[in-house]
Amino acid sequence: MSIITLTSDIGMQDYLVGAIKGQLWQYCPECHVTDITHHISPFNLPQATYICKSAFAYFPLGTFHFVLINLFDKRPDHVLIAEHNGQYIGCADNGLLTMIAGGMPEKVIKLPLPPDAPKNTFTIIQLMASAARELSRGKALGELGPLTQQIHVKNNLQPLVGDDFIEGQIIHIDSFENVVVNITRQQFDIQCKKRKFRIFFRRDEVISQISETYADVPEGTKLALFNAAGYLEIAINKGNAAGLFGLQGFRRDQLTQPTGYQQLSYYQTVRIIFQ
Known part of the structure; x- marks a missing residue:
């Protein structure tokens, strides 16, 4: 199983980061979970972009990056899974993906949240972990859902x-x-x-x-x-x-x-x- 990284704005003051890791190991028992940071300033997408781009470049091909930033900017009904530079990125559809990728990623799909599931972090992690498990077993991203370019786009701040x-x-x-x-x-x-x-x-x-x-x-x-x-x-x-x-x-x-x-x-x- 590949590496899974976690980047979030959750902080380390309560149980949530530990519970997320526990949930990941339930769905992907062989995965190696590592933290990038959980101290992104709330709503600070430029900072998140800088941290993610700088860290992701050092990870091997096939790494899964779960970016739990501003997950509930709006009521979620899907999450994004993207393939970019030989790695995978899972995040909310809030514009951060195009900021990290510097534009539209090479491939991206929308994974719908189950309509009867609670709209919370654990449902999102479950979707991402299930996708990582299938991709690590050899499935192509397009087999998990239709490829799309209809995602929320935000551009990086430029000097x-x-x-x-x-x-x-x-x-x-x-x-x-x-x-x-x-x-x-x-x-x-x-x-x-x-x-x-x-x-x-x-x-x-x-x-x-x-x-x-x-x-x-x-x-x-x-x-x-x-x-x-x-x-x-x-x-x-x-x-x-x-x-x-x-x-x-x-x-x-x-x-x-x-x-x-x-x-x-x-x-x-x-x-x-x-x-």
Whole structure:
């Protein structure tokens, strides 16, 4: 049986994560269940996308990823099972799938919830686990249900770019209070063109170089680097950048605001000016 990963916004304060694992082992006794995280901020799809994309890339082909994020954004009547990059993703039909896949996944089906079953997490896990069991036994995804492209679509937040700048949003703050921005190394290199630059993340805070490691600067000094996932990170060597600089993560209400950096609070964006 393949690996099953769990990513959720459930937290670890009650029984639910343990009960989910118990249910998985009932349906897939040979499966190897591992956690990615259960601490996604509620409703924070950009953060969930960053975590999932960064982690999924390291798992072997055939892995099943169960993403239990914002399961009840609306009353569910089905779940999605997708095949993408040789792996499988199970999640609610809430737009997160297209964000993780960076567009429409290669193959996707809708698995209907039984009409008489309770609309809760355990019914959803039962459907996903049953699908994983059948796929691990050699069935094709299309044998479990008709392939479809009629799913809810959401697009990833993209940095704003101009001839002499790129501006991104804070999408994640880790346990060390390092701040992750949705600017990748590739996006930075395309805009930079080997020019000098200054990174602004508060009106009076500027960084003018990219470090390779935290130890490149003295303790207590701010720095910018591209982390192992390839995203821009603002940090303090042995300090807490988010707390010290008053930086905050992405808010759900940003998803409904008009496009444009002027619509976002200044402290929630990071702007790089090229010279």
